[in-house]
Amino acid sequence: MIEQEAAKGPVLVVDAGNLLGSRAVVRDDERAQAEEKARLLAASMPLGHIDAMLPGTGELAFGLSFVQGLAAEHALPYLAANLDCDGKSPFPASRLLERGGEEILVVGVVGNSVKAPECHVSEPIAAVQAAIRGQSPDVLVVLSGQKVAEDEALAEAVPTISLVVNGQERQQLGQPRTLPNGGLLLAAGSRGKQLGVGNWTLVPGANGWRDSHVAQELEEQKAGYVKRAADLRKRIAEAEDDKTKERLGKQADFMERKVGELDQRIQASSTDAGPKNAFVNRLVDLGTDIPDHAATAALVAAAKPKIDAAMPVIATSAVAAGPFAGSSACTGCHPTQAAQWGATAHARAYASLTATTNERDLACWSCHVTGALHPDGPKSPGAVAGLENVGCESCHGPGRAHVANPESGPVRRQPDEALCQGCHDGKQDGGRFDFATYLPKVTH
Numbered sequence: 001m002i003e004q005e006a007a008k009g010p011v012l013v014v015d016a017g018n019l020l021g022s023r024a025v026v027r028d029d030e031r032a033q034a035e036e037k038a039r040l041l042a043a044s045m046p047l048g049h050i051d052a053m054l055p056g057t058g059e060l061a062f063g064l065s066f067v068q069g070l071a072a073e074h075a076l077p078y079l080a081a082n083l084d085c086d087g088k089s090p091f092p093a094s095r096l097l098e099r100g101g102e103e104i105l106v107v108g109v110v111g112n113s114v115k116a117p118e119c120h121v122s123e124p125i126a127a128v129q130a131a132i133r134g135q136s137p138d139v140l141v142v143l144s145g146q147k148v149a150e151d152e153a154l155a156e157a158v159p160t161i162s163l164v165v166n167g168q169e170r171q172q173l174g175q176p177r178t179l180p181n182g183g184l185l186l187a188a189g190s191r192g193k194q195l196g197v198g199n200w201t202l203v204p205g206a207n208g209w210r211d212s213h214v215a216q217e218l219e220e221q222k223a224g225y226v227k228r229a230a231d232l233r234k235r236i237a238e239a240e241d242d243k244t245k246e247r248l249g250k251q252a253d254f255m256e257r258k259v260g261e262l263d264q265r266i267q268a269s270s271t272d273a274g275p276k277n278a279f280v281n282r283l284v285d286l287g288t289d290i291p292d293h294a295a296t297a298a299l300v301a302a303a304k305p306k307i308d309a310a311m312p313v314i315a316t317s318a319v320a321a322g323p324f325a326g327s328s329a330c331t332g333c334h335p336t337q338a339a340q341w342g343a344t345a346h347a348r349a350y351a352s353l354t355a356t357t358n359e360r361d362l363a364c365w366s367c368h369v370t371g372a373l374h375p376d377g378p379k380s381p382g383a384v385a386g387l388e389n390v391g392c393e394s395c396h397g398p399g400r401a402h403v404a405n406p407e408s409g410p411v412r413r414q415p416d417e418a419l420c421q422g423c424h425d426g427k428q429d430g431g432r433f434d435f436a437t438y439l440p441k442v443t444h
Helices: 028-048 064-074 124-132 148-157 214-238 242-270 294-309 335-342 345-354 392-396 400-404 435-442
Strands: 083-085 094-099 102-109 119-121 139-144 163-166 184-186 194-201 209-211 277-285
Touching (some): 184 277, 214 242
Parallel strands (some): 163 184, 209 277
Antiparallel strands (some): 094 102, 194 277
């Protein structure tokens, strides 16, 4: 969301795509449930007084007719200047709005990652130039499904662009990136965990835009990277084996590169000349401290039974049919290790889903059960009996052969970092995972 003036003043609400999904293709085995979720999200948008939306890669993965049906049913204001489907433009290129006495023109630009077979993505620069021809808005906002480099090229070619809201790149920009034309690039990430809120003030005679909080935030961010790099260098000096030194060295190198990048950005922000339009950006965490919107919560409650019913059901449990034996098969011989595991969050992973009735959700279940990421593990939320929670075999590998012949040993003694990152991927866990910090909490 972009918000003009104060919190209680005029508001512009936009979505830059990938709201209904994040991938370019919807698999057949997940389509029924994915469509139910898409219907829920589409029904909720009018409750937020949405002003403009982009049909991104994740929307068009469902097919043009599905998206058009949702748009018609819920009056969704989709915009796409460079989308041609069977020789027609399925959505308007732009929308002119008035907020607080200012004219705001919003233009939609889809990216080349769109896979809709009946549609063609045309060259974005010419499409935007055609969409704004003859208009001189106070603020020109582009909703983008492109890569950041393509947004930069667009801003350079169309210098009147004020703000680009990118919904395709997964990165989160707490500090907006300055575009070649002096405009700003905004991104709240693609996980739906944060809401971007920006306040702007137009300055007479201004040339470009500036976030007045950037310099301070960049200095604070730099200080954090400096401290983490110093801590890592200390741990390298204390490490006893070369493998640990190498791993920590790569992390320290990364932190020090970030310090250098931030130094460049701090220097660039301090040398900007002339008056700039003022912009203050913040990312709001959508955590439990924010109360549910009553009308939206009612939609969710009504949709959940439909979402569960759309789940493909496999009656046979993976324990009965595959190489996984379940954690209960391990406790007899390894009671101490089982007790230690029982005290970890891994042992309660499935309960965290059932507490919110999300255990049948195809987007959630696999990281809360054992073996779902393994080729021979459960393929459906309906086939997890005996493999609930992140159990012994999540780290040590399928255990049926070991149970039959204990002398054979487990598949692996200890998980490596890549295995953990199947779920702790920096996106689903909010970037909190650090292998060296977390591993001692689960080893036994």
